[in-house]
Amino acid sequence: MGIPKWTIKGIVDDFDECGCCGRRGLKRTVALMPLDADGNEDGSVVYYGTSCAATALSWTQGKVADTARAAQAERDQRDDYARRMISIYAPVEFAPVRDKARVYYGRNQSQRDTGVKATEEVAKLLAEARATLADTTIGPARPWRIEDFRRYVVIFNRDGGISLVRRVPEEEAKRQEQAAAAQRRADEIRGSVLVVAALNAEAARDVAYADELTREWNAKAWQAAHA
Structure with missing residues (x-):
């Protein structure tokens, strides 16, 4: 052939x-x-x-359609991974080296004390993620900046698993209504409520499950971008 x-x-x-x-x-x-x-x-x-x-x-047309769907699914997976990396690491891009290292090694414990430099790895991950979302090969670029982050309310159940993720509305009245409803639901299941910023709901799950320092820098980045 x-x-x-x-x-x-x-x-x-x-x-x-x-x-x-x-x-x-x-x-x-x-x-x-x-x-x-x-x-x-x-x-x-x-x-x-x-x-x-x-x-x-x-x-055959069937093979074309199946192959096209598979290729699109792979692209979507790459995009989702890129959104997760940006949502986690972009907020610490300009953080003190100590904090950046703690965030990186906290997610990559096997690389601690191996000579892998957290600062270089974070820069590499962000560059690759941004390039992925900026790629216009088969469509428009996808949002990738911290300014593109949106806030999400995350409800945890009493075992620490995520029960629900919802985007926070833009309107103040709706935000208050959602916050009250989320707290009621958390009380019902004896869980807790957290609000994080991310590029999409799946990335918001990653941020919500992250350590306290990661979430702290996530909140700082959101506040700085919307000051």
Whole structure:
């Protein structure tokens, strides 16, 4: 078999026109990246309908759809990981080295006393995470700044597990209503309530489960970004 001319990067709904046949009004299109003679990505992504993508790849439409969904799922996982890393480490990016080290080694205890420098690792993780969310290969860049953080109310049950995560409303009256309801629920299950800032709800779970120092810097970062 020869080297394929395309690789599937994902399936998107931002483009509704097939770049091959020109058909419009498609619910979704497949993002295809051209490959060079050695199988390396070469050029810019094009957006084809599943039928044209199947023809270009000499596949069935079902295989195209399945592969596109799998590629998109991998991208979503990378994005989620990037959001978690930024939500945890961006608040301590400019913190004192001691605090930054405590936060990093607290999450990576096996690297303590191994010569791994927390400052360098945090910088590397943040650079990679930001690059992931800034990637526009198959769609617009995703939010990645501390200014893009949103607050989430987290309800813990009495065993320390998270029972509920909800985004905090923008309106003051709704915030107060949510806070009261969250406290009532926590009292019912003999749990507790915490408010954290993060890029999404899943990242908020990570912050909520983190150590006290991480949450302290998380709160400082939110306050500084909205001063």
